[in-house]
Amino acid sequence: xxxxxxxxxxxxxxxxxxxxxxxxxxxxxxxxxxxxxxxxxxxxxxxxxxxxxxxxxxxxxxxxxxxxxxxxxxxxxxxxxxxxxxxxxxxxxxxxxxxxxxxxxxxxxxxxxxxxxxxxxxxxxxxxxxxxxxxxxxxxxxxxxxxxxxxxxxxxxxxxxxxxxxxxxxxxxxxxxxxxxxxxxxxxxxxxxxxxxxxxxxxxxxxxxxxxxxxxxxxxxxxxxxxxxxxxxxxxxxxxxxxxxxxxxxxxxxxxxxxxxxxxxxxxxxxxxxxxxxxxxxxxxxxxxxxxxxxxxxxxxxxxxxxxxxxxxxxxxxxxxxxxxxxxxxxxxxxxxxxxxxxxxxxxxxxxxxxxxxxxxxxxxxxxxxxxxxxxxxxxxxxxxxxxxxxxxxxxxxxxxxxxxxxxxxxxxxxxxxxxxxxxxxxxxxxxxxxxxxxxxxxxxxxxxxxxxxxxxxxxxxxxxxxxxxxxxxxxxxxxxxxxxxxxxxxxxxxxxxxxxxxxxxxxxxxxxxxxxxxxxxxxxxxxxxxxxxxxxxxxxxxxxxxxxxxxxx
Numbered sequence: 001x002x003x004x005x006x007x008x009x010x011x012x013x014x015x016x017x018x019x020x021x022x023x024x025x026x027x028x029x030x031x032x033x034x035x036x037x038x039x040x041x042x043x044x045x046x047x048x049x050x051x052x053x054x055x056x057x058x059x060x061x062x063x064x065x066x067x068x069x070x071x072x073x074x075x076x077x078x079x080x081x082x083x084x085x086x087x088x089x090x091x092x093x094x095x096x097x098x099x100x101x102x103x104x105x106x107x108x109x110x111x112x113x114x115x116x117x118x119x120x121x122x123x124x125x126x127x128x129x130x131x132x133x134x135x136x137x138x139x140x141x142x143x144x145x146x147x148x149x150x151x152x153x154x155x156x157x158x159x160x161x162x163x164x165x166x167x168x169x170x171x172x173x174x175x176x177x178x179x180x181x182x183x184x185x186x187x188x189x190x191x192x193x194x195x196x197x198x199x200x201x202x203x204x205x206x207x208x209x210x211x212x213x214x215x216x217x218x219x220x221x222x223x224x225x226x227x228x229x230x231x232x233x234x235x236x237x238x239x240x241x242x243x244x245x246x247x248x249x250x251x252x253x254x255x256x257x258x259x260x261x262x263x264x265x266x267x268x269x270x271x272x273x274x275x276x277x278x279x280x281x282x283x284x285x286x287x288x289x290x291x292x293x294x295x296x297x298x299x300x301x302x303x304x305x306x307x308x309x310x311x312x313x314x315x316x317x318x319x320x321x322x323x324x325x326x327x328x329x330x331x332x333x334x335x336x337x338x339x340x341x342x343x344x345x346x347x348x349x350x351x352x353x354x355x356x357x358x359x360x361x362x363x364x365x366x367x368x369x370x371x372x373x374x375x376x377x378x379x380x381x382x383x384x385x386x387x388x389x390x391x392x393x394x395x396x397x398x399x400x401x402x403x404x405x406x407x408x409x410x411x412x413x414x415x416x417x418x419x420x421x422x423x424x425x426x427x428x429x430x431x432x433x434x435x436x437x438x439x440x441x442x443x444x445x446x447x448x449x450x451x452x453x454x455x456x457x458x459x460x461x462x463x464x465x466x467x468x469x470x471x472x473x474x475x476x477x478x479x480x481x482x483x484x485x486x487x488x489x490x491x492x493x494x495x496x497x498x499x500x501x502x503x504x505x506x507x508x509x510x511x512x513x514x515x516x517x518x519x520x521x522x523x524x525x526x527x528x529x530x531x532x533x534x535x536x537x538x539x540x541x542x543x544x545x546x547x548x549x550x551x552x553x554x
Contacts, residue, residue: 012104016277020061021211021306021380022339023479025469026111026282027060028384030347031068031090032076033422036434043422043433045086045095049102054451058388059469062109064213066347068096072122074182075404078215079120083200100208109210111282116197117219118183125196126184130168130175140193141184142176142222154228156256157248159241161408164256178219178256180404188220194265198272205276214305217283218294221262223255230254238288240315243413249288258287258294266304282307282341282380296335307341307380314349319356319370321493321510325485328377332483340379344370345387351419354393360512364390365546368464369508372532372548375472376497376506378483385423389454390461393418394443402440424450467531474529477504492517492543496553503553507534509543517541524551
C-alpha cells in the first residue's frame, strides 16, 4: 500500500459495506470537462479533487470518473494505451491517489471507467500482436483472413460507421474493431487476455478504488465462427444505440456481441471484486433489442456484476407515466433477482432536458420532477455532471466539434460534444472551468445556469437536486425497497416503494397542467422536505404543473 492510500484509509469516513451500491446515487464526471487546474483548457484529476466538496454537498454517494488512462485520445480516453497509468493530460498517479484520499475523507466512493472490450492501436499489446501471426500476443486480438475475394470476413459493422474490420498490411489479415479503426477488439476467448485484464482490475482496487463502470460490457466476446449478422426488419430498428443515419441499426447483432461466454468471464471478474471488502461494478449494456434481458443475465445469481444499465431511459422516446412504468417492470421481469442503475443522461447521449422537453415552457420545473422520478425508482441512479443545473444540450458549430462520431455523420447526427461541454461554475466566458479557452466552448445558455448563481436561489434546479437527495437518504424504501405501480395511464405516475415494514407512496404530475388523483386506500402521512408542490385534500391528491406528492402509508 502506498503512502497516499494509507493516508486515505486513516482519514476515510467510509465503512466497509458490501451493499453500499444498492440504491446509491452515483455522480458521473467527464474529466476533460469538469475542472481545469493547470490552465491548459482541459479538465484534470487535480481539478476533480478541488471540486469534490461540491459533489459531497450535492449528496451523491459515489463518483464515476470516465477514462483518464494513458491514451492517444482518438476517442478521448476510451482508446486505452496503458491501463495502469494516468494520461499526462489528466495528471499523474499521485494526483489520482490524492483524489481517492479526498473523496474518502468526504465520504464519497470512487468508481472508474474500465474499457475491457478493446484498446488503442497504440497499446503495446496490439503493437506486438500485429507484427506477425506467431508472436506471443498474436492471438490477443481478433484477427481473420480475408474472404477469397479479399473482402472482410463477414458483414459486421462498426458503431462509428463502416465495416467493423480493418486491413493490416503486416499480417495481411483483418482485425475487428467495433468502434474506431484505432480501437482494435481484444480476444477474450484467450485466457491470457482475461488474466491480463483481471490484473488491471486488481491494480486499481489495490490503489483504493471502490468499483468500476464497465464500458460496453456486452461487447467482450465475439462469435468464434465469425458468422454474419442477419438483417433486422425495418419495424424493429431502434436508434438508441446508434443514430438512425448509421447502418449499424440495419443488423440484428447476434454474433458480434452478446455472446454466452461472457457470463463465465463476469463470474471471474466478480470473484476478483469479492477479494476486496466492498467493491462493486455497474455494466453498460449497449443493445437496442435485448438490453434489459442482457442486464438481467449479467446481474443474476449474485456472482456476476452487481448492477447494469441499458439504454431504455437514455433514448429519445418521450417520457410518460406509461413509459416509466413499462421500462421498470420490463427490467423486473428480465432480472427478478437483479438490480438496475438508471440514468437519464450521460456523456454519449443528448442531455435529457433537450431530448424530452419539446413544447415544455418551464424546463426547470420539468428537470426537478424528472430528478424526483429518477431517484424514486427501484434501483441505483447515475447523475451526469451538469444535469443538476438543468443544462440543455449545447448547440455547437461544425468547426468546434472534437468527437469523431459527430464529424463522421454531420449534420444528420451532431455527435456527443453537445453533452460534453465544460461544467459551469461561475457566470464567466469560460464558466469558471478554466483560465483559458476550453477544449469545447461554453455556451451562453449554460453560463446563466452556473453553480454560483443557482446556489443563491432557493428554488433553483441545483437546490432541488440537493434537497431531494437529502430526502432520499432519509427514507430507506426509496433506496432499497420494492416497487408496485398504482397509476400510469394518464398524466400522473404513482407507485409504492416498500422496505421492511415501511411503505411510501410516490406520485408525480408529468405534465405542465394541474392534475388530480384519487387517494389510494389507507391512511397517508404526508411527507415534507422533497421540495415539490402538491396537497392532499380529502380523498384527492392535487398537483400543480410538474408537482409531486410523497406519503408514508400507515
